[in-house]
Amino acid sequence: MGSHVVTSADVAHAAGVSRSTVSRCMADDPRISEATRERVQTIAAELGYHVNKIASSMNRRKSDLIGLVTSGLSDPFRIEFLDCLIGEIQQSGYRPLVIDVSDPAQMGRSMLNLLQYQVAGVVVTSGSPSPEIGTHYLRRNVPVVLVNRAGRLEGADVINCDNVLGGQLAADHFLAAGKKRLAFLNVRGGTYSGNVRGESFVSRLAPRLANGDISFRTLVCDSADYDGGFAAGLKYLDGGEAAPDAIFCAKDHIALGLLDAARFELGLKVPDDVSVIGFDDIVAARQGAYQLTTIRQSPRSLAKMTVDRLHRRVGGESLGDERLVLPVDLVVRKTA
Numbered sequence: 001m002g003s004h005v006v007t008s009a010d011v012a013h014a015a016g017v018s019r020s021t022v023s024r025c026m027a028d029d030p031r032i033s034e035a036t037r038e039r040v041q042t043i044a045a046e047l048g049y050h051v052n053k054i055a056s057s058m059n060r061r062k063s064d065l066i067g068l069v070t071s072g073l074s075d076p077f078r079i080e081f082l083d084c085l086i087g088e089i090q091q092s093g094y095r096p097l098v099i100d101v102s103d104p105a106q107m108g109r110s111m112l113n114l115l116q117y118q119v120a121g122v123v124v125t126s127g128s129p130s131p132e133i134g135t136h137y138l139r140r141n142v143p144v145v146l147v148n149r150a151g152r153l154e155g156a157d158v159i160n161c162d163n164v165l166g167g168q169l170a171a172d173h174f175l176a177a178g179k180k181r182l183a184f185l186n187v188r189g190g191t192y193s194g195n196v197r198g199e200s201f202v203s204r205l206a207p208r209l210a211n212g213d214i215s216f217r218t219l220v221c222d223s224a225d226y227d228g229g230f231a232a233g234l235k236y237l238d239g240g241e242a243a244p245d246a247i248f249c250a251k252d253h254i255a256l257g258l259l260d261a262a263r264f265e266l267g268l269k270v271p272d273d274v275s276v277i278g279f280d281d282i283v284a285a286r287q288g289a290y291q292l293t294t295i296r297q298s299p300r301s302l303a304k305m306t307v308d309r310l311h312r313r314v315g316g317e318s319l320g321d322e323r324l325v326l327p328v329d330l331v332v333r334k335t336a
Contacts, residue, residue: 006049015043026051066310067114068098071126076253076282077299078125084303085123092307094120101127108133115140121310129153143313145306150192157309161297161326163193167200169295169330170248170277175208177336179246179275183217185232185258186250187224194250197279201248217244221254229254233261237274245274252278252285252294259290259335275336293336297328
C-alpha cells in the first residue's frame with residue numbers, strides 16, 4: 001500500500017467486516033468468534049496495521065498510561081523501585097510514562113502536562129504536588145499515589161515504608177551491642193523519610209539519654225549520596241574517643257561513603273571502632289565489599305502495593321483517602 005498509513009477501514013475492507021468488528025478483534029473481544037478474530041488479526045498483520053492508542057485514549061478520555069513522577073536516576077533505591085514499578089505496571093496491562101522533576105519549580109507544570117496524555121493514574125516518587133494540582137486530578141477522576149512523601153493531597157493515597165519502626169530497630173540494635181556515643185547522619189535540610197527515621201531513632205534512645213548512660217549527636221552531610229557520606233566520615237570520625245562509635249544513616253548510599261572513609265582513609269575497624277546501620281538495603285549494601293547492616297524496605301513489595309492501589313482506584317472502588325505502611329525489617333550483616 002506504499003506510504004499510505006493503514007487504518008482500521010483498510011483492514012475492514014480487506015476482511016469484509018465492519019470497522020467496529022475490526023476494533024473488537026484487535027481488542028480480543030470474546031463476543032467475536034475465534035475464526036473471525038484470527039482472520040482479521042492475520043489480515044491486519046499482513047497490511048501492517050496497528051491500533052492507534054492515542055486516538056483510542058482521546059475517544060475514551062482515558063489512556064492505558066500511568067504517569068511516573070521522579071527526580072533523576074542517581075539514587076540507587078529509587079532506581080530499584082522504578083524498575084520494579086515499571087514491571088508491575090506493564091504486567092497489569094498499563095504502560096509507564098516517566099517524567100523528571102529534578103527542578104521542583106517544574107513539578108506543577110509537569111503534573112498538568114500529564115493530564116494532556118489522558119493518563120489513567122499517577123505515581124509520585126519525588127516532590128510534593130500542590131493542593132491545586134490535586135484538584136485538577138480529582139476533577140478528572142485520575143487517581144494519584146504518593147510514595148514515601150510527606151503531607152496529604154486531597155483524594156490521593158500515600159504509601160510510606162515504616163520509617164518509625166526502622167528508627168526504633170536501629171536504636172535497639174546499637175543499645176544491645178553496648179554502644180555509647182550514638183549519632184544519626186542525614187542530608188542537610190533532611191527529607192521527609194530521613195527526618196522521620198532520625199526522630200524515631202532519638203526517641204527510642206530518650207530514656208537512656210535521660211539517665212546519662214549514652215550520648216547522641218545529629219550529623220549532617222551536604223549531599224544524600226556516597227560522596228556526601230564519605231565527606232561526613234572524614235569530618236566526624238577523625239576525633240578519637242570523642243567520635244561516635246555508632247552511626248545510623250538515613251539511607252544506604254550515605255552509609256557506604258561513610259564506611260569507606262572510616263576504613264580506608266581513617267584506618268578504623270568496623271564494627272569495633274564504629275558501627276554503621278543504613279536504610280533501604282540497596283544492591284551494593286548486600287555485596288561482599290560492604291555487607292552493610294541495614295533496615296530493609298522491599299522495592300518489589302512497595303511497587304506491588306502501589307500498583308494494586310492504582311488498579312483498584314482506576315477500577316472505580318471507593319477506598320477513601322488512606323495512608324498505607326510498608327513493613328520493614330533489620331538485616332544484620334558485618335557493620336553492626
